[in-house]
Amino acid sequence: xxxxxxxxxxxxxxxxxxxxxxxxxxxxxxxxxxxxxxxxxxxxxxxxxxxxxxxxxxxxxxxxxxxxxxxxxxxxxxxxxxxxxxxxxxxxxxxxxxxxxxxxxxxxxxxxxxxxxxxxxxxxxxxxxxxxxxxxxxxxxxxxxxxxxxxxxxxxxxxxxxxxxxxxxxxxxxxxxxxxxxxxxxxxxxxxxxxxxxxxxxxxxxxxxxxxxxxxxxxxxxxxxxxxxxxxxxxxxxxxxxxxxxxxxxxxxxxxxxx
Amino acid sequence: xxxxxxxxxxxxxxxxxxxxxxxxxxxxxxxxxxxxxxxxxxxxxxxxxxxxxxxxxxxxxxxxxxxxxxxxxxxxxxxxxxxxxxxxxxxxxxxxxxxxxxxxxxxxxxxxxxxxxxxxxxxxxxxxxxxxxxxxxxxxxxxxxxxxxxxxxxxxxxxxxxxxxxxxxxxxxxxxxxxxxxxxxxxxxxxxxxxxxxxxxxxxxxxxxxxxxxxxxxxxxxxxxxxxxxxxxxxxxxxxxxxxxxxxxxxx
Numbered sequence: 001x002x003x004x005x006x007x008x009x010x011x012x013x014x015x016x017x018x019x020x021x022x023x024x025x026x027x028x029x030x031x032x033x034x035x036x037x038x039x040x041x042x043x044x045x046x047x048x049x050x051x052x053x054x055x056x057x058x059x060x061x062x063x064x065x066x067x068x069x070x071x072x073x074x075x076x077x078x079x080x081x082x083x084x085x086x087x088x089x090x091x092x093x094x095x096x097x098x099x100x101x102x103x104x105x106x107x108x109x110x111x112x113x114x115x116x117x118x119x120x121x122x123x124x125x126x127x128x129x130x131x132x133x134x135x136x137x138x139x140x141x142x143x144x145x146x147x148x149x150x151x152x153x154x155x156x157x158x159x160x161x162x163x164x165x166x167x168x169x170x171x172x173x174x175x176x177x178x179x180x181x182x183x184x185x186x187x188x189x190x191x192x193x194x195x196x197x198x199x200x201x202x203x204x205x206x207x208x209x210x211x212x213x214x215x216x217x218x219x220x221x222x223x224x225x226x227x228x229x230x231x232x233x234x235x236x237x238x239x240x241x242x243x244x245x246x247x248x249x250x251x252x253x254x255x256x257x258x259x
Numbered sequence: 260x261x262x263x264x265x266x267x268x269x270x271x272x273x274x275x276x277x278x279x280x281x282x283x284x285x286x287x288x289x290x291x292x293x294x295x296x297x298x299x300x301x302x303x304x305x306x307x308x309x310x311x312x313x314x315x316x317x318x319x320x321x322x323x324x325x326x327x328x329x330x331x332x333x334x335x336x337x338x339x340x341x342x343x344x345x346x347x348x349x350x351x352x353x354x355x356x357x358x359x360x361x362x363x364x365x366x367x368x369x370x371x372x373x374x375x376x377x378x379x380x381x382x383x384x385x386x387x388x389x390x391x392x393x394x395x396x397x398x399x400x401x402x403x404x405x406x407x408x409x410x411x412x413x414x415x416x417x418x419x420x421x422x423x424x425x426x427x428x429x430x431x432x433x434x435x436x437x438x439x440x441x442x443x444x445x446x447x448x449x450x451x452x453x454x455x456x457x458x459x460x461x462x463x464x465x466x467x468x469x470x471x472x473x474x475x476x477x478x479x480x481x482x483x484x485x486x487x488x489x490x491x492x493x494x495x496x497x498x499x500x501x502x503x504x505x506x507x508x509x510x511x
Contacts, residue, residue, distance in 0.1 A: 054414055056413065074414050074416065075416050076414075076416040079415060080410075082411060086405070086408055086411040088408065088411075088426070088429065088430070089507060089508045089509050090429040090430070090432060090508065099412075099415060099425075103415060103417045103425065104416065133506065133507060133508075133509040147415075151415060
């Protein structure tokens, strides 16, 4: 069943008075329970695309359907994990995790029950009463994932959530995220510039072409899970995608020289 | 380290008192122009004994607290509207900057005409001198909320009211605290200035009495009290809160 469908999404940006075409008709379907990665060079508009799905930005044309219904505003049915975490420093970890539930008017006892489950899942129970400045970047991203999951979203959106992490922490979280996906059966749309990340995580890897962005190609990664970062068999998939992207990166560098 | 700084300070103030006493002993000026430190302390003791000093402190503090309370409530509200509605910022915002530049005592004639010789008049001056500092800091605090906080909150489905009270105001809290600190400093100047001119109870009134009685030691004594209250409130309330907030918000 199709969970999410993006239909012909077009987005312009105003750049020094010039209209720049950022997204040139993106079509994407994500099935229920699927794990889809979008990979592309930096600045290719993949984050903009994710923001449009989240309802944080509006497309110039095209529409986003969730369970067949068009969406236009942000909502807790599409929670996002941001690259920088975007946790609230004035709240304790547990209050950060419960934030969305509290705003939705869920009673305290029920909130505590729900948050406990995700604090456990993300191994945060010991840190429930810490403030965010006391946490490492990796711990912060665990909190951000828990905060997004407590809302029980229809689809979990992730915008380069591991980009700022050190390699060891990232490898650990890459495995954990797969386990969480298997446990919660959530539909996940994950944006990254890292090909390695995309083949470890994705059932499908969608390659974005440079600005104006289009979907260039899609790869299906049929490989057992949990996939580990050091698994040599994944390199073959990486190479295929890299070959596809290399022309894009070259085109981008060339473009930047000409600007 | 901290003990060293304290020792340095004690030595410094003790030095001032010693130099003061030496200059007094040189008899360059008469006693009614240049009193000795002992005379000033005696004056304080006298004021404390007959209760007039404490009554003066209590009166001024009460006006300060009421005035600053109104300033903070009204200043934050106005700041929120300026930050969230661009037309309000473009119109009222420019007026706020203008009003902020009016020295506190310049509000006194208006306060006198509107409220007469009353607490209300002095509180009005206090509010007028301190409110706009709170407004300006609230505004800039809300404008400087990291966009990712707002995106995250909207992503979780908050309403506009929830966004302001549960995200933007707490996120702006470090700015709000600086606003309160500035507001309090302006309010304190406003209270004392207004009391001097109104000459209606409070520490400012006692200063004025000192002038009318040609009692320089009372004048210096009251000035010392005003300064010490200032140091205590700033150091023990605002600096402490500010330090705590800065570390929790990850800014220190």
